Amino acid sequence: MPPPIGRRRLLKYAAAGLSVAVMPAVAAAQTAVQRPPKQASPDEFTVSTPVSIEVNARPLPSFDTRDRARVRFGELEYRSGLMLTSRFRGFGGLSGLRLDAKGERFIAISDKGGWFTGRIVYKGREMIGLDDVEASPMLGPDGKPITSRGWFDTEALALDGSLAYVGLERVNQILRFDFAKGFTRAQGELIQLPLGVRKLPYNKGIEALVVVPKGLALAGTLIAISERGLDAQGNITAFLIGGKSLGLFSIRRTDNFDVSDAVLLPSGGLLLLERKFSWLGGVGIRIRRIALASIVPGAVIDGPAIFEADLGNEIDNMEGIDVHVTPEGETVLTLVSDDNFSMIQRNLLLQFTLVE
Numbered sequence: 001m002p003p004p005i006g007r008r009r010l011l012k013y014a015a016a017g018l019s020v021a022v023m024p025a026v027a028a029a030q031t032a033v034q035r036p037p038k039q040a041s042p043d044e045f046t047v048s049t050p051v052s053i054e055v056n057a058r059p060l061p062s063f064d065t066r067d068r069a070r071v072r073f074g075e076l077e078y079r080s081g082l083m084l085t086s087r088f089r090g091f092g093g094l095s096g097l098r099l100d101a102k103g104e105r106f107i108a109i110s111d112k113g114g115w116f117t118g119r120i121v122y123k124g125r126e127m128i129g130l131d132d133v134e135a136s137p138m139l140g141p142d143g144k145p146i147t148s149r150g151w152f153d154t155e156a157l158a159l160d161g162s163l164a165y166v167g168l169e170r171v172n173q174i175l176r177f178d179f180a181k182g183f184t185r186a187q188g189e190l191i192q193l194p195l196g197v198r199k200l201p202y203n204k205g206i207e208a209l210v211v212v213p214k215g216l217a218l219a220g221t222l223i224a225i226s227e228r229g230l231d232a233q234g235n236i237t238a239f240l241i242g243g244k245s246l247g248l249f250s251i252r253r254t255d256n257f258d259v260s261d262a263v264l265l266p267s268g269g270l271l272l273l274e275r276k277f278s279w280l281g282g283v284g285i286r287i288r289r290i291a292l293a294s295i296v297p298g299a300v301i302d303g304p305a306i307f308e309a310d311l312g313n314e315i316d317n318m319e320g321i322d323v324h325v326t327p328e329g330e331t332v333l334t335l336v337s338d339d340n341f342s343m344i345q346r347n348l349l350l351q352f353t354l355v356e
Contacts (some may be wrong), residue, residue: 032107032159032179034100050136050184053088055118057129059315063350073313075306076287076333076352080126081314084347090114090135094347095319096157096166096209096261097336103324107184108173109157109166111338113138113147115184120349125326127351135183138166143187146175155319156261158209160221162302165191165222167206172198173242174206174224193224194239196248200229208262208272216268217293218243225251225272228258235300247297254302256284261321265331265354268292273321273335274301284310287333308350316346323354331356 060081060185062068068081085091095109099120100106108116118133137145138154146154146168156167162180174197175188191346195204212218221243229237235250236259238296251259257274264270270290277283290303309315316337323333331354339345 011063019246028069032162032164032177032292050115050117050134050137053086053091053133053135055084055088055091055130057082057127057349059126059128060348060350063309063314064237064312065314070176072289072355073307073309073352075355077351079332080131080161081348082127084130084349085169086133088135091116092339092341092347094231094336096336097320097322097334098157098159099322099324099334101324103326103332103334105159107164108158108320109138109154111153111155112341113145113152113154117184121212127349138177139185139187141187141189145186147157153203155205155227156209156224157320158211160211163349164213165209167209167224169203169205169207169227172200172205172307174209174222191241192243194246194248196237197224200226200237204228207259209262210262210270212243212264216264218245218295223262223270223295225259225262227260228253229241233300240295240297240308242321250300251290251299252300252302260285260319262324263321263333265323266325270295270303271306271321271323271333273318275318282311283315283317284308285315287321301302306354313350314350316348318348318350330351330354331338 010084051121061077061205094108095111097111098107104121115136119131120127121129121131121337140146151168153170154166155169157166164177166175174191176191177186177188204225204227210223211222211257224239231250238249240247257276260275261273270292272288275285286305287307288303289306290301294301318335319338320336333352335350337348339347
């Protein structure tokens with residue numbers, strides 16, 4: 001009998017699922033994560049109202065499976081990690097994540113058109129679990145779950161005060177939700193987009209959204225980045241929506257990496273979370289740092305990689321990234337993975353300190 005095939009080997013050879021208005025003049029702080037959840041839970045998204053769910057968390061004490069004592073990876077230092085599971089059948093497919101200023105309360109999106117909100121529980125600097133977790137379907141302009149329209153692949157999330165912007169990769173649209181009007185029961189409205197967004201390739205559309213806050217270049221602009229919508233030179237297409245600098249720019253594509261999310265550092269730099277997959281090489285991820293000032297219409301931007309990891313590390317299909325600053329002044333990056341609702345993939349929540 002041949003030896004059993006482990007999860008990592010299966011993931012290496014079967015992860016083909018790695019597959020992306022008028023803006024306010026000034027972007028505000030991320031406040032759409034505040035309302036705590038309540039209410040009992042069914043097994044899946046069968047109702048339009050939020051429900052409370054239980055999420056179990058298994059700690060990941062180390063990031064490098066080959067050297068458990070190693071904590072430094074490029075410009076990042078591993079803090080802690082969790083593997084998340086739940087009996088709630090709708091839990092999974094986590095494609096975007098945003099945290100409050102303390103790095104505690106969160107809002108996440110599932111690529112099957114669902115919201116998850118709750119609180120990360122810490123012991124000292126390490127994550128130990130999730131609490132107050134609530135699940136609810138995203139509602140469209142008609143007040144019905146967006147899945148009733150056949151809208152799936154909700155892959156990108158950005159917050160601007162009480163407003164949440166969600167990218168719908170499958171139909172190349174962006175929904176805007178005003179959480180001041182019912183929190184996750186708010187109805188999404190389609191925003192006006194450049195024509196190029198609608199022409200992005202099927203299932204390779206908008207994968208990352210960032211709202212630029214006041215005080216930075218491009219303040220009030222929604223940056224929308226495709227997963228693998230390529231220009232004539234083979235670089236990744238991105239868009240500047242709203243604000244004062246409308247237009248397109250490109251991100252230099254190298255080493256077969258595609259964009260899976262992006263976030264702005266407090267200092268103003270843009271971090272790109274990227275991933276790649278091949279049948280021989282398996283899964284890889286990296287983070288590139290981009291100077292925000294380099295992003296102008298018509299530009300082809302690039303920046304150095306500050307972090308890379310492969311299946312020798314505790315990674316999966318990493319699709320979401322956010323940043324917060326601790327009271328001690330440490331800049332913390334939080335990454336989340338999309339398990340594609342697959343038995344051989346995992347929902348991971350990882351945190352690193354950015355060593356600057």
